[in-house]
Amino acid sequence: MPFISKIRRQTDYSLFPSSCPIVIDNGGSYFRIGWAGESDPRVIFRNIVQRPRHKSTGESVTVVGDHDPTLLKYFDCTRSGPRSAFDCNVVYQFEIMEYILDFGFDRLGADGPEVDHPVLITECPCNPVQSRCRMAELLFESYGVPSVAYGVDAAFSYVYNQQLGVCNKDGLAVCSGFNTSHVIPFVEGEPVYESCCRTNVGGYHVTDCLKQLLSLKYPQHMSMLTWEKVEDLKMEHCYVAQDYASEVRLFQNGTEEAEEKTKCWQLPYTAPPAEEQPSGEEIAKKAAIKEKQGQRLREMAEQKRAYRITELENEVRGLEFLLRQLEKVEERDIPAFLSDTGYISKQEIGSSLAKVIQSLRKAKGEQVENEDKLDAVLAEKYSLIDIPDSMLTPEQLKEKKKQIFLKTTAEGRQRARQKRFEEELQREREYQLDEEKRLENPELYLEQLRIKYKDLSEKIDQRRRLKMNGGNSYGNHNVSGGVGRGERLNAVQKERMRLLTTAAFDRGKGEDTFGVKDEDWQLYKLMSRDNDDEDEGPDEDEIVLARLSSRLQELDPTFVPKSESALCQPVDAPRARTLTKEDFQVLIGVERFRCPEILFCPNLIGIDQAGLDEMVGVSMRRFSPKGQGFEEKLTRSILLTGGSCLFPGMSERLEAGVRMIRPCGTPIRVIRATDPILDAWRGASVYAASFRFRDQTFSKMDYYEKGEDWLRRYKIRYSP
Template identity: 75%
Template sequence: MAELLFETYGVPSVAFGVDAAFSYVYNQQRGVCDKDGLAICPGFTTTHVIPFADGEPAYKGSCRTNIGGYHITDYLKQLLSLKYPHHMARFTWEKVEDLKMEHCYIAPDYASEARLFQKGAKEAEDRTRCWQLPWIPPPAEEPPSEEELARKAAIKEKQGQRLREMAEAKRSSRINELENELNGLEFLLRQLEQVEENDVPSFLSATGYVSKQEIESALLKVTQSLRRTKGEPKGDQAEAEEKTDPASTEKFPLINIPDNMLTPEQLKEKRRQLFLKTTSEGRQRAKQKRSESELERERKNQQDEEKRLENPELYLGQLRIKYKELAEKVEQRKRLKTNGNNTNGNNTSGGVGRGERLSAAQRERMRLLTTAAFDRGKGEDTFGAQDEDWQLYKLMSKDNDDDEEGPDQDEAELTRISSRLQEIDPTFVPKSELGTSQPVELPRFRPLTKEDFQIVLGVERFRCPEILFHPNWVGVDQAGLDEMAGVSIRRLTPMGQGVEERLTNSILITGGSCLFPGITERLEAGIRMIRPCGSPIKVVRAMDPVLDAWRGAAAYASSSQFPTQTFSRADYYEKGEDWLRRYQLRYTL
């Protein structure tokens, strides 16, 4: 700095000083502290302790810690950002600095103060501060007026009337179409009765129908559709016709007639009747099978309900055991089928071969195929040389896979037991849902309130300034304020007897970070813990901890002896910058 000032800017002379020393001398002249004492200055980035002897600073006993107001603000900013991450943009450096100077304090006993907030006592509520962020309440939703309700009702009624009119027009158009089709079919039947028997095939080919029964079936369908469209009540005959499949009421006279006795048109009609009869019978069988399965299911459910009513706990336990066995069985079968598609950790085929994935019948077929040739050729592969060898495939085809029908039955039974457990046990979760990740339920929308924009300062008020006494909380492995005072006192002990008592009897704290409430009492209690019992300890605060350093330096610069105690430009060129390092400032004001 001297090189910059002298060589670049041509400054005639320079005097260097320490802010804590200037503040101590300024307060000493006003009777706040004695000539012998300690100046403790927790500043912005560092904290200094400078002992004074006979009014002059003894720099050989001073010490420094890299902790200050900057670290307190940064620590408070981090805590608030973690506590309120959705308001992180609000925590600017300037605002956190204001919160620190306005609300933070030094706790007399940190542990007991923290226990108060942990218990949620009344004292903790009194010491909690709240910072309200800008918040605009949402506009209150007013109920609609009677005129608005009437207007909406009129619009709704108008729209409903329009839909009803459209539906009625569509219904009328459909009725007209069905009536026209019905009249056409009736007219066609009347004409068919007047046609001679030999001219019937040619007449039907011109109309697009194959037989009279087909026309009658189409007439029946159109009649039923027309009745449903008009909304007419069903009579007994209509219900019987609807319940009975039209294909089942049709007569199939050509089925039992040999083909050589039929004409080509009749052969075509016979094939159509065979198809209709087969389809009708298939539908009837499927319907009967469904009804039988439903009856069997109802019977099982009734039996299960009787067992449950007799002993609910035993029934539930047995049902869970059965569900577990079936689930393991189905899972094992699926695993055997798909095991070969998986790979192990070496990126090779799975450890289970294809034979293990096959069913019992399939494994038996493989055994027959692999042993047939050697059994016949006595070690030589001559399988297929004779026609009888190929009868082996017919033998294998007769072996139906009885075990292939099992998986469908097991899965159906597993589904039935699972649905039954879900009905009677609300805590039951199907096994298929356990392996899959449950869908995360989105939080319900809640309108923001005034409390959502409040920043509550509780433990943070005294936790952040506590790093002045415990710098290791923020990763600074150095001593706190009270320990630093003890270090400076021990360094000046060889100066003579009684020095320690004179130093502790006048301890001045200065600097911006000593403005926290309670720091004087806390520092005095900390120093008393490291001093012998009965030692005089007096801690005072500077009159203006922020500006007393500037006032002391201004008084020093305005004194008449100031020019004789500066380091001039001539001294710099003559003695060099090394001499400046040994320069000692004496505050002879």
């Protein structure tokens, strides 16, 4: 499968002789490869592999390291996440490692699968023999490497800085990498792996913690908080606090110093265009268009109303003509006459005529010229009501009962309509009176409305509190509190509760015989009467309160109604606020030192292991005792290396932590490597270019002859 990358391929591979070693710094974060004797590696890329598919063809490609963002236009990278060959800092996925080495050798300029150069590759301290064997097998079998040598990256960095005069031959190397952190003692320039200490905390955990904190703080910007961007924010803004507790209190108090230490990351933001106010001509033009549309709608409504009136009048004339024809037909011929009309009886025709006349009156605006006809039709419709029962047949008696029911129902509906009409008239008169009062003194009228609204709302709130929390009466004062439900029940509910609690005791002691007698079951009828106030609708006070709220909203724009019941008028939801430039800012305050604190206190993320300062003490306790003076030699030269040692304040914090666990007066000197990231590769490059490198390698023949046991004991010497 083809490789996708932004890294250029080297063109001078053939210029190097086969005796020139290839140096590989196989780190958990980055893969660095180059030639021995050079000061910088030729190729550097992320030590990850991704295999996305093409969106249209479905073809898979191999993406090693950092890829071009434009790749996302053609390949689906969401379903295939980046994969690493490491578990902590040990290589265990050699299928992925093969992709990494293929890409590294290809970018270095190798023309074919054979690599005819010795290889020096770094590994972690105390690397398992299985990982060593699989790596040697991969290099020998797949690439035909003539010889291989293994070395520890932290040891190469320490020896390289020792040659530069930065640290002493006896000292400690504190290496904080991507996945893990190590402390390795050095005696006469050689590492003592029996006394080294390791913890599974590194730069990955710091970046992951920062990403989680920012995602929780700004969930609306999670798409912008990618791993690469959070990594850049970590390296640019994070620092190690000298006193974590005091630094936290500084941000809790919100002092000016805390505001100065807070950094801001501005996300891309485009201001919305300013809305221009319409001119007077545009407003007049829109008003004219609106008036024209309203006039057109009114004309259409008038035409529709006239057409409806015409239809109803034709229907009335048709029904009246049908009734006149029925008067001329004999009683026995009526069913045959009505068979083609769709009506069953003369009464049904009269009922239809009454409904049509009512609709006609409504369409004409309650005109009264047809009231006599309607009364006559209704009198004919209920013709059997005034006739005595003795003069009617059984069928006519049934029809009379039906007419009585229909007439009673119609009269009830008419009374209800009349009552609603009178209430509307009464409300209209009250509204006119209120309007007159308002016009006389608007300020006094508005103040009276506010007072009335306040008193009524307090009354309703008090009633709700009594209903929800219960209440006791002491004199004329009602005290609401957290009392039981039995103290806020009404008389009927209390009676139901009494019946329910005493039903089993009315029979006395002994066998429970409730339900033997028929009268026992009358108890359920009493208990099933639900007179609870919770099912009742809104009372008159709530309706009046809703009207007052609506009135105040009309007259006072600054009025804000209280939270009322669901049956009252709902309050309009607040409009969405326009987003500003500040809404697209990510502030990094306490996260700047909280995330790097993981290196000294892994308990912050739930890892029960030692921090860097405690690891120094553990490593020195494991070291073979050689006297107080020798321990002072180690603490005089503590070298910080690795990518996670670049945080500001790292050296000072580690020195303070080591001073807390060492005796008073112990000389302690913590120094940082000249380049904590590249010193491991540079040290390996210098070592591979020296004459002693040939004696430290092993060939494919040695590997097959001596086997895994020899490879377990294999260890190169760093000092000349």
